[in-house]
Amino acid sequence: MKFLIVDDSATIRVMLSNIIEEEGLGTIVGEVGDGSEVYSDILANQGIDILLIDLLMPNRDGIETVREISPSFQGKIIMISQVETKDMIGEAYALGVDHYITKPINRLEVVSILKKVSNHLRMEKSLNDIQRSLNFLSNQRQMQEPKKLFSTHQNVIVSSGKNTLFELGIIGESGNKDLLDILTILDQFEKDGIREIPPLKELYEKVIEKRYGASASPEVIKKEIKAAEQRIRRAIHQAIEHVASLGLTDYTNPKFENYSSRFFDYSQIRIKMLELEGKKRDDNYHSRINIKKFIQALYMEAKG
Numbered sequence: 324m325k326f327l328i329v330d331d332s333a334t335i336r337v338m339l340s341n342i343i344e345e346e347g348l349g350t351i352v353g354e355v356g357d358g359s360e361v362y363s364d365i366l367a368n369q370g371i372d373i374l375l376i377d378l379l380m381p382n383r384d385g386i387e388t389v390r391e392i393s394p395s396f397q398g399k400i401i402m403i404s405q406v407e408t409k410d411m412i413g414e415a416y417a418l419g420v421d422h423y424i425t426k427p428i429n430r431l432e433v434v435s436i437l438k439k440v441s442n443h444l445r446m447e448k449s450l451n452d453i454q455r456s457l458n459f460l461s462n463q464r465q466m467q468e469p470k471k472l473f474s475t476h477q478n479v480i481v482s483s484g485k486n487t488l489f490e491l492g493i494i495g496e497s498g499n500k501d502l503l504d505i506l507t508i509l510d511q512f513e514k515d516g517i518r519e520i521p522p523l524k525e526l527y528e529k530v531i532e533k534r535y536g537a538s539a540s541p542e543v544i545k546k547e548i549k550a551a552e553q554r555i556r557r558a559i560h561q562a563i564e565h566v567a568s569l570g571l572t573d574y575t576n577p578k579f580e581n582y583s584s585r586f587f588d589y590s591q592i593r594i595k596m597l598e599l600e601g602k603k604r605d606d607n608y609h610s611r612i613n614i615k616k617f618i619q620a621l622y623m624e625a626k627g
Contacts, residue, residue: 324349324441325370329388330377330403331356338428339375339403348437349373357381358388363395371398372444373437375424378404378411386414393419399440403428413589421580443577454627480510484625490578491586492565498558501551502621504530509622520619527551552614559617563587567595586620588613 326349328336336354343349352369355361359382366374374396378385385402393400402415405426412423421443422436457479484506488499508529512521520526527548535543562582570579570592583592591612 324372324444325352326350326373326375327352327361327366327369327371328354328375329356329358329361329380329385330354330375331380332377335377335403335426335428339433342428342430342433343437346434346437348434348441358383358385361388361392363392366392366396366398371396373398373440374400375403376400378402378406378415386411386418389415389418389420399444401436401440409593413593416584417589419584439575439577443581450627480506480625483627484621487621487624488562491562491582493558493561498551498554498556501530501555502558502618504533505618506622506625508533509618510626520615520622523552523615523618524548526618555614556612559612559614562617563591563595563612564599567592567599571596571599585624586617588616 326343328339328351330336330339333356336356340351340354343351349372352371357380358376361374361376374392376385376388383391385404389400389402396419399421400419401422401424402412402420403424403426415423421440424433424436481503484503485499488502493499505526508526509520512518528544530551531539531544531547535547539547566579566582566587569576570583573579583589588611
């Protein structure tokens with residue numbers, strides 16, 4: 324693993340470098356003292372796998388830097404800070420930070436988190452290699468069996484989607500069929516050159532059209548669209564409850580860390596955790612579920 328350490332404290336940089344080298348966790352590619360020295364092209368050119376970055380720095384802080392690089396950076400980001408403000412931590416996770424290390428530096432904590440992140444990254448790379456191999460085989464067969472290829476590719480998307488829904492605790496919910504249909508629709512959109520997630524209403528209409536055919540009456544379409552939205556909302560609500568319960572049991576649970584920020588708004592997870600603890604109840608909870616974010620994350624996860 325290749326590491327880049329970004330911290331305005333030379334002492335912290337030395338401590339982290341020593342831990343990484345002494346534990347044989349990887350190679351220190353570089354150390355910089357401010358986020359203003361970190362850009363996506365630099366990370367890509369140096370092949371950085373894991374970025375360790377301080378939250379508070381004089382010129383450009385960790386949050387601003389992560390916001391700048393996260394759209395294109397393919398590695399993992401670990402935030403370091405003695406600040407434990409929930410809002411700032413929540414924003415960091417929402418931007419794509421994978422883990423949070425608190426100061427003063429604890430060697431055991433650093434080693435544990437870096438090993439966990441490294442293993443996760445290796446697993447992702449292996450899955451991506453498998454996916455690339457599958458894509459290569461699919462492309463080889465496309466000229467001979469285009470119809471069969473399309474069906475097989477969709478089966479991969481659906482199968483991967485089912486696995487993710489299972490981990491989110493909603494594979495038995497009625498809305499999971501609607502979500503899986505949406506995955507195949509988004510896959511076809513991407514094949515047609517449409518990469519942006521369309522409005523939810525359009526997705527629901529495509530689901531109903533796929534299920535009932537283009538000849539369905541406007542009354543049936545309207546009724547079924549509403550029913551599909553309700554089923555999806557219930558399914559996502561169940562997923563939030565499942566993920567929140569994992570976080571209450573173990574805040575470092577890999578599923579909680581992986582899914583809580585990618586699939587949901589941090590505030591929703593936090594509200595549900597408080598609700599499960601009996602500390603708070605939010606009657607407007609259902610109406611604020613971010614369905615579009617969930618669908619986008621599910622599709623990206625299913626694609627691999």
